[in-house]
Amino acid sequence: MSSPDLPAAPVRSPFPDSDYPAAPYPGARPGFxxxxxxxxxxxxxxxxxxxxxxxxxxxxxxxxCLDDWLAERGAAPMRGRQLxxxxxxxxxxxxxxxLRTELGLSGPVVVLTARCTGLSAVWAAGLRVHDGQRPAVLVAAPGVVEEHALWFATPEQRRVLDRxxxxxxxYRLVHLHxxxxxxxxxxxxxxxxxxYAAAGPQxxxxxxxGRPVRCLDVDQLAARALLGTPSDGDGLVCTEITGEPDW
Structure with missing residues (x-):
């Protein structure tokens, strides 16, 4: 059953990638x-x-059923995937x-919308080397509510994200708790x-x-021109994962 306080978005299904271009970073995403x-x-x-x-x-x-759809394509069911x-x-x-073309990602990718309370995507201190755009990084943000997503990834898909x-x-791979x-x-x-949380000053x-800048408040063009200093922390309560998650 749908949660009553998560608003429905207009849905076109199926849809091509061209509906959601990747540039400028972070790209366009479906609202579903x-x-x-x-x-x-x-x-x-x-x-x-x-x-x-x-x-x-x-x-x-x-x-x-999504599990049936995945099975018809030789993919793992939802249960046991990593979030x-x-x-x-x-x-x-x-x-x-x-990711498929450049890093060998394979199989169906399941992406579920997620309302996040107490977390915020903010602009990182350093720019990306290959295109000069400013990437996002995660911080703790008490009282803040943002809409993001969860990949339900197979271990192989998560290792592509690692790369x-x-x-x-x-970035560090962390368990949020x-x-x-x-x-x-x-x-x-x-x-x-x-x-994925920050692993270094970049x-x-x-x-x-003295304050982080939310990605929701400043677009990529303006973010590239920001001047500031790297924070010495992100406020997250988390544990860095070494090797594979043990669940």
Whole structure:
């Protein structure tokens, strides 16, 4: 059942990557949950009557169970996948296709909208080397509510994200276990949520007049011109994951 306080967004399903371009960073993202494969996304809607809890839209008159849709494509079911917070470009369908082309990402990618309380995506201190754009980084933000997404990733897909995010150099893979809340459209609030947090000064939150700058408040063009200093912390209550998550 859908949560009553998560507003519905207009849905086109299936949809092509071109509906959601990657430039400028962080790219455009659907305002709804989706599964992505071969440059095409299909909307997902919560439904507690099916085993996965989710139906695939645009796949038959009533939509089918997501687990069945995944199985038909030789992919793992929802249960047992790793939940990774996507607060920057990783919720953009065109970026997902880039991950396939450039880093060998394979299989259907499941991306569920997530209302995050106590977390915020802010601009990082350093610019990306390859295009000069300013990336996002995660901070604790008590009382703040933002809409982001969760990848339900296979271990192989998460390892592709590790490579993309420069795990251990630019970002750390962490398990969030503070007071933050991550709520899905079905009303559930998963606790085993992974995220990529800053690993050094280049990806530390940028402080302007002593405060981080939310990505929601300043677009990429203005963010590139910001002047400030790297923060010495992000406020997250988390544990860095070494190796593979043990769940």
């Amino acid at each position: 949950s989706f599964v992505h494969l071969d440059g095409v996304g299909r909307a997902l809607t919560p439904d507690s009557s099916v085993p996965s809890g989710w139906r695939v839209s645009g796949d038959g008159p009533d939509g089918g 990774v917070l996507a607060y920057g470009s990783n919720a953009c369908p065109s970026k997902i296709t880039w 993309c995010e420069g795990r251990g150099v630019r 503070g007071d933050e809340r991550v709520r899905l459209a079905d009303g559930s609030e998963p606790r085993r949520v992974l995220a 990806r530390a939150p940028l402080l302007v007049d």
